[in-house]
Amino acid sequence: MYIKDESRNPTWSHKDRLNRVTVSAALAAGAPGVVVASSGNHGASAAAYAARAGLPAVVIASAESPPAVQTFVRSYGATVLTVAAEQRWPLLRDIVDNLGYHPVSNQTVTHTGHPYGPEGYKTVAYEVFLQLGRVPAAVFAPSGYAELLFGVWKGFVELRRLGLAGSVPAVFACEPAAGGPTTRAVATGAPAAIVETGESAAYSILCEVGGRRGVLAVEGSGGAGVLVDDVALSRAQRELAGAGLWYEISGVAGYAGYRALGREFDGPVVCIATSSGFKDLGVGQTPVTVSDNPTWRDVQAEVERR
C-alpha cells in the first residue's frame, strides 16, 4: 500500500492540479477574473493560481470554515466574501453573468464541474505510473464530488489507450458515511445522486450532490463506493500521523476506505491523501498545557504512559 501525498503541492492540496487548468482556461478565454464558491482548499488554490496569472479572484466562503483556513484563503490577495450558505450560488451566478468572471465552481444541479478539471487530475495517474513503474491494482481517493477520482481514472484509461499501460486500476470513491452521493448512485443504478447529509468532521468532502463522472469511473473500473464514518476517519488520521504523515481528516478518507473494505489486491494499492492537517477544524483551538517545572522523571512517566 502506497500513500500518494498531495499535501506537497504548491498550496498543499490536490486542488492545485485542478486550478492549474481552470485558471489557464480563464486566461485562454480572456476572462477578467475568476470566481469560486469554496471555504477551503479549492478557494485558496484558485486564489493562488489567479494571483500568479495576474487575474483578480473572488472567493465566496462560508463563516463556518476553519479559522486557520480563512487566513490561508485570504493570504493570496483575493477578495473573500463570507456570506450565508444559501447566498453563495446565486451570488456566484450573478458575478459570472454580470462581470464575466470565469467560474471554477460547479453551477449545475448534479455536479458537472469545470470541463478541464479532470485534465489536471490526470497528472496524478501519470505520476503514480512513473513512480511505481506500473499500473496499481487499485486506487482509493477521498471523494466529495468525485472529480479527483474521475480524473485519476481518466488518466489511467488514456495511458492504456496510448499503449503505454496494459490495464486500468479499480477505483474506489471513499465518502463520509454521513453523505455519499457516488456510493448511492452506484448502489441504485442511477446516473448520479443527490443525498441528505448528516454530521461529519470531514467537511471538505461532505457533499449532498454527486456527478456522473465519479459514477462512470467506479463502474467503468470495477471499483466501488466505500462509506467511512468519523471514527474510522479519526483512526486513519492517527495511524498516518504515526507514520509521519499529517493530513486533514477528509484527506485520509482514501486510506480509511482501503482499511474499511479489507479486500486483497493482486498488485500495489495507492491511497491518495489530499491535503495537509492544517486544514482541520480544530487546528489552533486546543489550549496549551504548560508544565510547571517538570523533571526528567515526569517526562519518563509521560512517555511510558503512551
Add this chain to the structure above:
Amino acid sequence: MYIKDESRNPTWSHKDRLNRVTVSAALAAGAPGVVVASSGNHGASAAAYAARAGLPAVVIASAESPPAVQTFVRSYGATVLTVAAEQRWPLLRDIVDNLGYHPVSNQTVTHTGHPYGPEGYKTVAYEVFLQLGRVPAAVFAPSGYAELLFGVWKGFVELRRLGLAGSVPAVFACEPAAGGPTTRAVATGAPAAIVETGESAAYSILCEVGGRRGVLAVEGSGGAGVLVDDVALSRAQRELAGAGLWYEISGVAGYAGYRALGREFDGPVVCIATSSGFKDLGVGQTPVTVSDNPTWRDVQAEVERR
C-alpha cells in the same frame, strides 16, 4: 531570480532535510528516543521522523508558539511539554543525560548543532544544481543559526570538489534586524557571535546565538550577512503571496534579503523559502467578516478598490 520552495517537504518546511539525518543518527546510535527543544517547524519535523522511525519523541516547547503550530507539533504523537523558556535547555540536558535520548537541538554556548545536520541540508544544493542545470551565482537563505545556509554552501563546495561543478555561489545569511548573530560575527571578524534580540514577527529565526558554520559559509563564499526588518519581511511576504506562494514571515527572509541588498549578479539567484504560511503567529486569529447579502455590484466595487 528563483524561489526554492521548501514548503513542499513532508512536514512543509526545510527542517525535514535536517531531521531525516538526525533521526537516522539516533537510530544508528541505538538511542531509545529523540528530544528536541523547539516550538515550531523543527519540533514537528523531528516528531514526524521519530514517529516514522518508531522512536518516542519529546518536544520541549514554549507557550508563546502559534496556536496552529502547537496542534501541528502534537499531531505526530510526540510528548509535548510546554515549559517556561528558561527551563527548556536544562530539561533537555536532563533527558539526554538520564534517559539517553538523542538530542536534535543545540546544547552548546554558541551554536554547533547536530553533527549530521548540514549533510541533510546539502540536498538543497544538489536539487538546485540539477533543477537549474548549473551553479547559481548567489543563494539567499533565511538564517537563525545559519545551519541551512552552511549546509547548502557545503553541498556546493562538495559538488566542486567532486568535479561536477566549476564554482560555488556566494551565500547570504538573511537575518531579522532585531537580531543577526552571523551578520555581527562577520562584521566584527569574530568566529561567532551572541547578540541581544529585539522584537520581530520572524520568531522562527530570531536567534541570540550564532555559530561558526554560518560565518565560514559567508566568508568562504564571498557572501554577506543581510539584516531585514519586519516592514521588509511583510512586503516580501505579500509579494510572494501575490505570485501564489504563501510562506511564514521568517520563511521569506531570503527573498527580502535579496531585495534589500539590491545587487546585480552574473547568473541566476536562488532565494530559499523555508516554510508554509500556516506557521505564522496570526494564523486563525483574524475575525471573519460576514457580508450581509452582497450584490455583484458590491463585489465589483470591492475588487476595484484593490
